[in-house]
Each structure stands twice: as structure tokens, then as C-alpha cells.
Amino acid sequence: MKISVSILNLKEKNRIKEIELHRPDYIHIDVMDGIFVDNISCLYNDIKNYLNDYNYDVHLMVDDVKKYIDEFKLINPKYITFHVETNNVDDNINYLKKLGIKVGLAINPNTDIKLLLPYLDKIDLVLVMSVQAGYGGQEFIMDSIDRINTLYKYRIKNNLSYKISVDGGINDKTIKYVENADIVVSGSYVINNSDIDSALNVLRGV
Ligand code: DX5
Ligand code: ZN
Numbered sequence: 001m002k003i004s005v006s007i008l009n010l011k012e013k014n015r016i017k018e019i020e021l022h023r024p025d026y027i028h029i030d031v032m033d034g035i036f037v038d039n040i041s042c043l044y045n046d047i048k049n050y051l052n053d054y055n056y057d058v059h060l061m062v063d064d065v066k067k068y069i070d071e072f073k074l075i076n077p078k079y080i081t082f083h084v085e086t087n088n089v090d091d092n093i094n095y096l097k098k099l100g101i102k103v104g105l106a107i108n109p110n111t112d113i114k115l116l117l118p119y120l121d122k123i124d125l126v127l128v129m130s131v132q133a134g135y136g137g138q139e140f141i142m143d144s145i146d147r148i149n150t151l152y153k154y155r156i157k158n159n160l161s162y163k164i165s166v167d168g169g170i171n172d173k174t175i176k177y178v179e180n181a182d183i184v185v186s187g188s189y190v191i192n193n194s195d196i197d198s199a200l201n202v203l204r205g206v
Contacts, residue, residue: 001175001179001181001182001183001184001203001204001205002025002026002182002183002184003024003025003026003183003184003186003190003200003203003204004024004025004026004027004028004057004165004183004184004185004186005019005024005026005027005028005185005186005187005190005191005200006028006029006030006059006136006167006185006186006187006191007019007027007028007029007030007042007047007187008030008041008042008135008136008187009041009136010041010042010046010047012187012191013042013046013047013050014050015191016050016051016052017050017052019190019191019196020052020054022196022197022200024190024200025055025183026055026056026057026078026079026183027054027055027056027057028057028058028059028167028185028187029042029047029051029056029057029058029059029072029077030042030059030061030136030187031043031044031058031059031060031061031062031068031072032061032062032133032134033061033062033063033064033068035062035063035064036061036062036063036083036085036086036133037061037133037134038134039134039135044068044071044072044074048074048075051075053076055078056075056076056077056078056079057077057078057079057081057104057165057183057185058072058075058077058079058080058081059081059104059106059127059167059185060072060080060081060082060083061083061106061133061134062082062086063086065082065083065086065088065092066088066091066092066095068082069082069092069095069096069099069101073099073101077101078101078102079101079102079103079104079124079125080096080101080102080103080104081103081104081105081106081125081127081165082104082105082106083105083106083107083108083133084105084106084107084111084115084116084119085107085108085111085115089105089119090119090122093105093119093122093123102124102125103122103123103124103125104123104124104125104126104127104165105119105123105125105126105127106126106127106128106129106133106167107126107127107128107129107147108129108132108133109129109130109131109132109141109143109144113147113150113151116151120154120155120158120160120162121158121160123162124161124162124163125162125163125164125165125183126151126162126163126164126165127165127166127167127185128144128147128148128151128164128165128166128167128181129144129167129168130144130166130167130168130169130170130174130178131167131168131169132168136187136188137187137188138168138169139169140168140169140170140171140174140177141168141169142177144166144177144178145177145178148164148166148178148180148181149180151164152164152180163182163183164180164181164182164183165181165182165183165184165185166178166181166183166184166185167184167185168185170184170185170186170189170203171186171188171189172189172199172202172203175202175203175205184203186199186203189203190203
């Protein structure tokens with residue numbers, strides 16, 4: 001199980017360097033434009049000076065996906081994930097491939113998972129939102145478990161290779177529900193923990 005520690009609000013940006021010292025597998029950067037979600041976070045000019053050379057997992061909760069791809073490609077991210085609920089999904093998948101950046105598609109809790117079907121053989125990661133996109137510190141939505149397991153079975157049945165990542169409300173209590181995920185994104189549970197190493201180990205199951 002790989003861990004991606006989410007940085008959402010700008011007060012956390014000062015802690016990115018500190019968190020990277022604990023070697024999470026990824027740092028998850030939650031980018032919000034105030035249009036796709038009614039919150040603004042981690043805009044490129046606000047966050048760029050706090051980033052180093054790390055495994056960045058950029059989560060775009062934005063309307064104008066291409067604009068933000070063109071900004072965040074500059075930090076040489078491992079993944080850029082955008083939402084399947086946006087327009088021009090195919091074009092943006094192809095654009096990321098051309099840039100050589102791994103492609104993630106995120107899906108909100110109340111979006112029918114069938115919306116992903118046309119893309120699953122083209123992408124590197126599915127980000128199953130287990131909270132409503134827009135804010136950290138929300139409760140894990142239990143329906144997410146079925147969605148993860150459906151994607152897990154579909155991947156085997158169709159011999160596909162996308163990674164399954166789950167994002168939101170992941171902590172010591174909910175980690176047991178998401179064992180079929182490859183990556184878990186966790187914000188408040190890790191960041192607010194006085195012992196970051198032990199929080200990471202709990203999520204890793206060690
Ligand atoms: C929500 C973000 C999540 C969130 C995770 O829109 O995409 O990454 O910040 O934070 P926690 O782990 O606190 O739910
Ligand atoms: Zn996120």
C-alpha cells in the first residue's frame with residue numbers, strides 16, 4: 001500500500017519539506033480553482049516555491065484542466081489527476097501522455113462509475129473520491145468501498161493496469177476498508193499526527 005500525503009490548505013504548504021523528510025511515497029497536491037469546487041487551494045503561484053524534487057501526485061479539482069496541466073507540468077509530477085466530470089477528457093488524457101506524465105482520472109462520490117469505462121484502458125490511475133471534492137477533514141463515505149472493489153475486479157477481468165487510489169477520510173479506522181486500493185491519499189490523519197512516521201506505518205499496515 002503506497003501513501004500519498006495530501007497538502008490542501010496553504011498553511012500546510014510550509015510543512016511540505018518537513019513531511020517529505022518522512023518519505024511518504026507521494027505528496028498529493030490538492031489544486032482547487034473555486035469553480036469546479038467552491039474552494040481555492042494550492043494555486044501554482046502560491047505553492048511552487050514550496051516544492052522541491054519529490055514524487056508529486058497532483059490532484060486537479062479544476063474546470064480548465066489544460067491551463068492547470070500547463071502550470072503543474074513544470075514541477076515534473078509523477079501523476080496529474082483531473083476529474084472525469086470535466087470537458088475534453090480524451091484530449092487531456094492525450095495531452096498528458098504527450099507530456100510523458102502519468103494520467104489519473106478522479107471520480108466524485110455521486111458520479112456514476114460507468115462514466116470511467118471509456119477511459120480505463122488509457123489511464124494510469126483512478127482516484128476514487130471517498131469524500132466530496134473540495135475540503136479536507138471530512139468523514140469517509142462508506143459507499144466508496146464497493147466502488148474500489150468494482151474497479152479492482154474490473155481491472156483483473158479486463159487485464160488492465162490502472163492503479164486504484166482512494167482519497168478522503170483515510171485514517172487508522174478506515175484504512176481496513178480499502179485494502180484493494182494500491183495508493184491511499186491521507187491529509188488530516190497524517191498531518192495532524194504528532195508522530196508522522198507512526199501514522200504512515202499504520203496506513204502501510206506495518
Ligand atoms: C479533498 C481532497 C483530499 C483531502 C484529503 O477535496 O481531494 O485530498 O484533502 O484530506 P483528508 O485525508 O483530511 O480527508
Ligand atoms: Zn485530493
